[in-house]
Amino acid sequence: MRTSAPRWRCGLLHAADNMTQQPKRQGRRIRRFLASVKLTIGLLLILAATSIVGTLIPQNESPAAYVETFGQGLYRAMRLLGLFDMYHSWWFQVLLGLLTLNLVLCSWNRLPAVWKIVTAAEPEREASHMGAAPLDTFSRPLPPEDLEPAYRRLLSKRFRLCRSERTGDGFTLYAEKGRWTRLGVYVVHLSVVFILVGGLIGSLFGFKGFTNIPEGESVTSARSRDGDRILDLGFTIRCDDFSVQFYDSGMPKEYRSTLTVLENEKELFTKYVIVNAPLRYKGINVYQSSYGTIPPREVVLQFQVPGSPMAYTVPAPLHQRLSMPEARGSFEVTGYRSSLSFRGHQLGPAFLLRLYPSGEKEAPEDVILPTRFKGFDKMRKGYFVVSVLDYEERFYTGLQITRDPGTTVVYIGFVMIILGCFVTFFMGHQRLRVKISAAGRGSMVEVIGATNRNRQGFQQRAARISRLLAESL
């Protein structure tokens, strides 16, 4: 009933209603946008495009290198945008976060309806869900009552759910399988969330560092990549040995560290660590990363008098003043270089010696002893020709130490995404409807099928079943 007076009131009320509706409608629109497939597509393409940029601009290089390439001004602008450590920049994380939100909202919206279909007790009967055109139609000489039990048996063997219903002029059999495959998509989406969350856990609570251990020594901590964090391992790693093998071509064949783990002074176990076979203990991973040489502690020298059979073998610890043979004075091994350059030539590993000849008139002499060239010292034309007989190569092993508590979560995500993709792409919810109607003394059989995936495969399967039904009785 309308009266004239309240019209403006109705108008006001309507306006007031609109004002409270606006935020709600806006909210709904935003929610719809956040859950839309178009946003998914947009985000995926933006992530692809920005990732491309990150591969074209070298990441995490030194500022000097960047300034050289781009100039001061452009360098500052790019650094502000986070282009030099792009994948860890705030906006890249925001994009990933948005994708996750979009994913979760999409699934949240659609899952309840799908869950209802999957958990429904009876096979689907909706003819509208099935194709309008029957896959196959054939006639049989037997009446519907005789066909129905046999057909029901045949279908139940092939479809998990099978139900028969009496109709006016016969029976209709509904068969269905693979409803659960509709959940495949949600497993895939959940797996992406697992992977991203696992990655987040790793970056927040993980650690990436390195340590160098000379042979025979131990460490209890590692230093982080950027140098400002020390990780206390909670146990001790001792490097018992390091060995490197080369192919004939000079390419490395294997790097191997023999590491022993100790806790509270007690040896727990020893392991060979090579590239691809790390040591894992208490959530910490130790990887063979690099190596280097350190000066040996002792070298065995030979002092030979040229032109005579006299040759003296002298074991010489480094940095110790020792006497030369034949009381010629003393000498000291002053150093070791892993690769020495002499007058523009690369000599390779070499020891440095200082001779102190007896006799006040003679000054100390510096001698170079490359390990690869035994006759090098002949040039000096000294009383002795000194050469290196033997020495023990000492190494330090370069180990990468990491901890990533998120790895398990990510790996679970990996397994889920593969299984989820397989189910979603190649398995489907298959439904078959077989309508048996009386036709004279026999029956007319109509087979209709539907699937939500892999139409071709299903059609072949349905055709085979149909032929089986046609030929069975």
Added chain:
Amino acid sequence: MTSSSVLSAVTFVFAGAALLYWCTWIFRNPALGRCATWVSLAAVAACTAGIVLRWVESHRMGIGRAPLSNMYESLVFFSWTIMAVYLVIERQYRTKTLGAVVTPLAFLAMAYASLSPDVNRTIQPLIPALKSNWLIAHVFTCFLGYAAFAVAFGASILYLLKRKDAEGTGWVLSHLPDVAVLDDLTHQTILLGFLFLSLGIITGAVWANSAWGSYWSWDPKETWSLITWFIYATVLHTRMVKGWYGKRTAFLSVLGFAAVLFTYFGVNLLPGLHSYAQ
């Protein structure tokens, strides 16, 4: 008879297959079509023999490793997978014209492997980082993915051509399968490719975690494989938007294959851990 000489000969079998598919398209002779399929099967068989021979050779040299670890071997394997995936699709969909677009890709990869002076064909022993069983799984799955995307690319090209001639009057295009069939073919092969690419990225990540301590380090090759993954994931989602499948799927499929090629070859031009370049 070394494996590389066998594989060089196999290049000509691939060429023959491609030629026969073209002739089938031009002359519409079903007998030529059957011939093309047989020659393709022969190419796959001969290529398999070449790859196995290479494996045996490596054992004889005392190195004993799977023939999947340098540019040459990966190219040969790529040709093998393209041909194999194509033959499976051909059997499923019974279309020979697709062969005219896809088999030349396999031939080009083989030809580049056998004839290019930039490719090293000797068997080199593996450096420590490559000594892992994950290598076989990773290379295998990645290349199966690449091959499926190559077939999808071929189907998309045919789709885009056929769209211009829906009536089927032009003599070149009338022999092509229906637009709907091509679209379905593209979609199915992209699904296959996506599954294998995902497996490839995952096996790569697990391998990286056992070799270098990190399952993902945004290395250019890793990132580009993810970019490819993003593009094909977009394809899967465009199917859900009304009116967006068909032409957009085809364009994205072509774009995706460009990303595949960059992931395979292009990243060697960028610095990083992954270059095959020697």
